[in-house]
Amino acid sequence: MFFKGIFLILILMGFGFLFFYPPLFLSKVEFEGHSYLSKHQLQTFVSPYLGQNIFKVIYVNRFKYRLAEAFPMLSTIDVTYGLPDELYVRIGSKKPCISLYREDQHYDLLAQDGTFLAQSERPVVGTVRLKGVLS
Numbered sequence: 527m528f529f530k531g532i533f534l535i536l537i538l539m540g541f542g543f544l545f546f547y548p549p550l551f552l553s554k555v556e557f558e559g560h561s562y563l564s565k566h567q568l569q570t571f572v573s574p575y576l577g578q579n580i581f582k583v584i585y586v587n588r589f590k591y592r593l594a595e596a597f598p599m600l601s602t603i604d605v606t607y608g609l610p611d612e613l614y615v616r617i618g619s620k621k622p623c624i625s626l627y628r629e630d631q632h633y634d635l636l637a638q639d640g641t642f643l644a645q646s647e648r649p650v651v652g653t654v655r656l657k658g659v660l661s
Contacts, residue, residue, distance in 0.1 A: 542595040552580045561619045562644035599643045625649035625659045
């Protein structure tokens with residue numbers, strides 16, 4: 527009975543150590559993969575998470591959901607911990623299907639489901655080229 531009590535106390539101390547040990551505070555998030563998003567857009571999204579405990583705040587499924595909600599043009603999102611204080615995010619964008627010509631002489635790149643991906647000065651090879659309606 528005495529050893530069970532000591533064992534329980536050690537386990538609780540271990541969990542306390544994980545949640546409050548300073549090196550486990552998120553200091554860096556690295557993105558890999560192809561995306562139409564700029565590094566600045568991604569780092570702006572991540573900035574509220576920096577400095578918070580990596581296990582307490584960065585719940586992987588919630589983080590993936592919020593990232594997909596903020597950027598609907600992402601098709602794949604894989605998040606892994608890089609202990610003690612890093613998070614690695616591998617992303618992939620949806621492929622452009624339509625190049626929509628605009629009056630300002632730019633093309634809007636759209637995915638198959640109509641999601642806006644990016645703007646381009648030229649149409650993407652292999653996409654359907656459409657011209658917008660003039661008003």
